[in-house]
Amino acid sequence: RKEVEQDPGPFNVPEGATVAFNCTYSNSASQSFFWYRQDCRKEPKLLMSVYSSGNEDGRFTAQLNRASQYISLLIRDSKLSDSATYLCVVNKGSYIPTFGRGTSLIVHP
Amino acid sequence: GAVVSQHPSRVICKSGTSVKIECRSLDFQATTMFWYRQFPKQSLMLMATSNEGSKATYEQGVEKDKFLINHASLTLSTLTVTSAHPEDSSFYICSARDPGLAGGSDTQYFGPGTRLTVL
Numbered sequence: 001r002k003e004v005e006q007d008p009g010p011f012n013v014p015e016g017a018t019v020a021f022n023c024t025y026s027n028s029a030s031q032s033f034f035w036y037r038q039d040c041r042k043e044p045k046l047l048m049s050v051y052s053s054g055n056e057d058g059r060f061t062a063q064l065n066r067a068s069q070y071i072s073l074l075i076r077d078s079k080l081s082d083s084a085t086y087l088c089v090v091n092k093g094s095y096i097p098t099f100g101r102g103t104s105l106i107v108h109p
Numbered sequence: 110g111a112v113v114s115q116h117p118s119r120v121i122c123k124s125g126t127s128v129k130i131e132c133r134s135l136d137f138q139a140t141t142m143f144w145y146r147q148f149p150k151q152s153l154m155l156m157a158t159s160n161e162g163s164k165a166t167y168e169q170g171v172e173k174d175k176f177l178i179n180h181a182s183l184t185l186s187t188l189t190v191t192s193a194h195p196e197d198s199s200f201y202i203c204s205a206r207d208p209g210l211a212g213g214s215d216t217q218y219f220g221p222g223t224r225l226t227v228l
Contacts, residue, residue, distance in 0.1 A: 034216065043202050043219040044153070087153070089217070097143065097204075097217055101152035 003027060004090050006100035013107055017078045021103045023088030024070045033064055033071045036087040038102065044087055047073075078107045112136055113205045115220030122193055123228055130188045130223045132203030138183035139205035143217065144176070146199045153202065159186045193227045200224050 006023045013019045025033075033050035048055065050062040050071045061074040071090075075082055088100035112135040122128055132142055140161050145153040157178050158166045165178035177189040186205075190197055201224075204217040 036219075041200070041224075043222045046216055046218065049216065096158060097155070099153045099155075 003098045004088055004100040006088050006103045008101055008103060010104035010106050013078055013105070015078055015080060015107055015109055017107075018074065018076045019078055019105065020072055020074045021086055021088075021105075022070050022072050023090075023100050023103075024068075025088075025090045025098075026069070027090070027092055028066075028069060030069075030090045030092055032091040033062075034089040034091075035060075035062055035071075035073050036089055038085045038087055040085075047086070075105075078105075080107050080109065083107045113139075113203065113218045113220040115203055115223055117223060118221060119224045119226075121226045121228065124194050125192055128190045128193055128225060130190075130201055130203070130225075132186045132188070132205065132220050134184045134205040134207075134218070137205070137207045139186075139207065140183060141206040142180060142186040143204045143206070144178060144186075144188050145202045145204070147202060147222075148199055156188075190225065193225070195227045198225055198227045 004025050011019055035047040036044040037047045038044040048057050048062050050064045052064055054063040059076045063072045083106050085102040085104050087102045090098050114133045116131045120128055142159040144156045146156055147153050155168050156171045159178045159180040161180045161183050167173045175191055180186040200222050202222040203220045206217050
């Protein structure tokens with residue numbers, strides 16, 4: 001089993017739709033979690049950290065389920081500009097980050 | 110947010126030459142930096158972890174003599190691809206770990222990447 005797994009997609013959704021991605025991790029000792037966004041041929045950019053209690057930033061909501069070892073990202077009211085690859089990042093205790101392979105999102109008119 | 114710069118952004122070189130890539134954290138001190146490579150439509154692959162003042166820790170399968178990493182200061186790490194070959198052509202990205210405030214969540218900030226093409 002890979003350390004961090006994501007459905008590569010692509011997820012094709014119309015503008016205005018709500019879409020959710022999950023990311024599972026295998027190491028129960030993982031300590032911090034993040035979602036990054038990567039546009040084509042660009043570097044990843046931090047979208048949001050994921051806190052145990054769940055957190056929201058505008059249209060984006062991130063949640064952590066330690067019991068089932070997954071994190072999720074929910075995007076409401078999708079915009080065309082949300083089209084990108086969303087990377088799940090899990091840090092183990094030594095702060096060595098492990099990336100998922102990313103989930104591709106395509107928002108169409 | 111924190112800024113990490115990377116230079117050069119693009120380099121084309123002949124096979125057999127060495128290429129040096131610099132990664133700088135501009136507004137915070139990074140005790141740890143990471144070097145990744147990414148092939149088209151693939152995930153980021155961690156190559157090595159660079160700690161200031163000590164030797165880098167390389168991931169399995171990454172040749173330390175081919176990919177030389179130096180982390181001479183708290184704001185600069187360099188990756189040198191020695192005797193580059195066409196199969197080394199890739200997108201190389203560095204990141205710097207910002208430990209943040211005490212009790213806060215540390216995060217990574219990425220440089221804009223270096224696209225290396227070896228002819």
